[in-house]
Amino acid sequence: MSRTDLIQIQQGHESFGQWNHGSHCDNDVTVTGRLSGRMKMHRIKVMVGDQVQVSVSPYDPSHGIITYRSK
Secondary structure, three states: OOHHHOEEEEEEOEEOOOOOEEEEOOOOOEEEEEEOHHHHHOOOOOOOOOEEEEEEOOOOOOEEEEEEEOO
8 A cells, every 4th residue: 555545634742652652633533653763763753742643554454653743
């Protein structure tokens, strides 16, 4: 699956531990995810309450990858 097939969601952030993160959508759906490789490589920190962009697969919308943190 390519990057263009992923669904982009902008939402709030909460933490479920050191490596697992979660986000709530407007329609009461919780998406769990991990940081993308570039965010890990550049040591970008995501704090509770930050607005993040999550890439979600159309096949499993409950898991995703955090690809961007809004300022």
